[in-house]
Amino acid sequence: MFRIHVDDRRLTILEMLRNGFSGEKIAKELGISRQAVWKFVNKLRELGYEIDNKYRVVNSPDPSPIDMAIYSKSLGVKEFIFLKETTSTNDIARQNPNSCVVAEIQKKGRGRLGRKWYSEKGGLYFSFSLNEIPLSDVPKITLLTGLAVAKTLNELNPKIKWPNDVLIDNKKVSGILCELLGEELASRVIVGVGINVKNRIPSDLIEKAVNLSSYGLNNITEIFKGFCVEFKELFKDFLKNWERILDEWRRYSDTIGRYVEIKVGKRVYSGVAVDVDVDGSLLVKGERGMEKIFSGECFYINIDNNK
Numbered sequence: 001m002f003r004i005h006v007d008d009r010r011l012t013i014l015e016m017l018r019n020g021f022s023g024e025k026i027a028k029e030l031g032i033s034r035q036a037v038w039k040f041v042n043k044l045r046e047l048g049y050e051i052d053n054k055y056r057v058v059n060s061p062d063p064s065p066i067d068m069a070i071y072s073k074s075l076g077v078k079e080f081i082f083l084k085e086t087t088s089t090n091d092i093a094r095q096n097p098n099s100c101v102v103a104e105i106q107k108k109g110r111g112r113l114g115r116k117w118y119s120e121k122g123g124l125y126f127s128f129s130l131n132e133i134p135l136s137d138v139p140k141i142t143l144l145t146g147l148a149v150a151k152t153l154n155e156l157n158p159k160i161k162w163p164n165d166v167l168i169d170n171k172k173v174s175g176i177l178c179e180l181l182g183e184e185l186a187s188r189v190i191v192g193v194g195i196n197v198k199n200r201i202p203s204d205l206i207e208k209a210v211n212l213s214s215y216g217l218n219n220i221t222e223i224f225k226g227f228c229v230e231f232k233e234l235f236k237d238f239l240k241n242w243e244r245i246l247d248e249w250r251r252y253s254d255t256i257g258r259y260v261e262i263k264v265g266k267r268v269y270s271g272v273a274v275d276v277d278v279d280g281s282l283l284v285k286g287e288r289g290m291e292k293i294f295s296g297e298c299f300y301i302n303i304d305n306n307k
């Protein structure tokens with residue numbers, strides 16, 4: 001496990017090495033001993049960075065934990081945790097308040113509605129916590145996070161299937177699992193994001209899921225960076241200008257205007273998905289009139305108009 005405070009000054013050492021700084025210069029710049037620099041350089045090597053005897057960075061791993069730790073600051077967290085393998089990053093984030101947790105492999109990656117989330121090496125799997133989110137705002141966080149992923153992948157013309165599956169060419173490339181801690185009015189929300197980057201798609205999912213490397217995007221670190229930038233921007237507006245976020249979500253929506261069936265527990269709502277409401281719910285107009293749905297499983301129904 002690699003764990004570091006996002007403000008730890010040693011995080012800048014990698015960039016300094018990339019810019020050709022000597023060990024001595026780095027030590028001086030950061031006000032730490034040369035031994036401390038040397039120790040951190042060895043830590044970098046352990047993490048998979050190839051650094052030669054002249055302190056030149058010959059190669060960086062992808063995912064690159066140091067770069068990700070720096071980017072994760074945009075998510076408002078205090079600590080960054082990187083794991084080669086874990087059960088589920090949502091569980092680790094739950095145990096470590098104010099952290100962002102990234103794992104290369106998840107042995108018990110989970111999806112919404114109790115499903116499994118395949119998490120082989122090559123994908124981007126991470127979770128972070130947001131504090132003091134009013135219970136009623138959780139559906140909004142879900143929408144906002146899906147939008148941040150979609151905006152990150154904007155060049156591939158992604159769509160969002162309500163509530164938060166990100167699709168490319170009708171196949172799922174990313175899923176989001178928001179989990180709530182505490183039942184009080186303001187709770188901690190664990191936001192878990194999975195993006196298929198260069199991981200293998202299991203054969204039984206090949207019709208439904210796709211990875212980004214099929215579209216020429218292979219860099220996990222860069223995708224994480226893109227997400228952090230988009231999330232930060234959106235989260236600013238979450239507090240100040242929620243309507244703007246909703247408008248943007250609508251533009252990416254694959255669901256609005258379709259005939260849908262939404263399963264919520266044992267209930268099924270059917271009708272046309274007309275819009276998302278200001279509270280983040282989906283508005284479905286069916287035989288029972290307009291209904292508001294906050295979460296559930298969404299199916300698209302093809303209606304043959306000629307019959």
Ligand code: BTN
Pocket residue numbers: 087088089090106108109110111112113115117124125126127165174175176177192193194195
């Ligand atoms: C879904 O589409 O059903 C949601 C998938 C969420 C997967 C991510 S991967 C990182 C985090 N850890 C988990 O166990 N799940 C989420």
